[in-house]
Amino acid sequence: MNVDFDKFPEFTREPADFYHSQATNYLSSHQLIDYMESPRLYFRKFCGAAKRSSSAAFELGRAVHSLVLEGRDAFDAEFATTDGAPRNPTSGEIYGATSKAYKEWAAKESRTILTPSQVDLVEASRQSVASCRRASELLTNGVAELVGRAEYCGLRCQIRCDWIRRDGILIDYKTCDRLDYFESDARRYRYFNQAAFYRAVVERIVGERFGFYYIATEKREPFATGVFPVVGLDRAQAENERAIERLKRSWDEMYWPTGWEEERVLSYDG
Numbered sequence: 001m002n003v004d005f006d007k008f009p010e011f012t013r014e015p016a017d018f019y020h021s022q023a024t025n026y027l028s029s030h031q032l033i034d035y036m037e038s039p040r041l042y043f044r045k046f047c048g049a050a051k052r053s054s055s056a057a058f059e060l061g062r063a064v065h066s067l068v069l070e071g072r073d074a075f076d077a078e079f080a081t082t083d084g085a086p087r088n089p090t091s092g093e094i095y096g097a098t099s100k101a102y103k104e105w106a107a108k109e110s111r112t113i114l115t116p117s118q119v120d121l122v123e124a125s126r127q128s129v130a131s132c133r134r135a136s137e138l139l140t141n142g143v144a145e146l147v148g149r150a151e152y153c154g155l156r157c158q159i160r161c162d163w164i165r166r167d168g169i170l171i172d173y174k175t176c177d178r179l180d181y182f183e184s185d186a187r188r189y190r191y192f193n194q195a196a197f198y199r200a201v202v203e204r205i206v207g208e209r210f211g212f213y214y215i216a217t218e219k220r221e222p223f224a225t226g227v228f229p230v231v232g233l234d235r236a237q238a239e240n241e242r243a244i245e246r247l248k249r250s251w252d253e254m255y256w257p258t259g260w261e262e263e264r265v266l267s268y269d270g
Contacts, residue, residue, distance in 0.1 A: 011205065026156045040257060041258075060114075068217075147161075159202070171214075195214070
């Protein structure tokens, strides 16, 4: 397999902000997982009643993705460091973030500003991935942050692939606390459902079934990077498709339960 993504109009390259702005027009894996966790949460987010994540952790993760996957030029275009911030002439230290001098400087900076500790983490992640032979091998022969849109199970769906190889492999990059916990993280955060959704949408576009890998880097020393080929996605895809059918019924009936309407028995076996 050697896919030329430019031949498929369903694939586009676009800013992340524009991609996220299409959430009311297309179903994403994150929206589907929200629905699987709680139909009411999905609906409240869809309507804007519940805030979507825009935390400092989210911005930091975006910075790591930018440098690791898209390279230095893309990172520098989107993120700024405090190296250029005004300094106290007496101490030589950067003025505090609440100071007038710092606020005036930050107001003129159109890019997202990272603190020195955040920059250190981003750089450590880049170095870790670069030093992991298998991760470096996988992150070649492909395209970063490629958006794909297609109809799937009767709904318009969209994905934004961290890395998609021309020879038929999808790669999603994660940061985590410890690689020892990544398998449990994958189950807790439904990474299998995310992977199956990505794979299904790409298959609708290309007509070929891709393989899937997760690459994960620890957010603390020793900043180790691990590579995880994903198996068992047929079951996750079937689960996704059942959830999409429930989602369509929810829209038809305008019924958005929490998922906790029924009693659940607690049993003590001690």
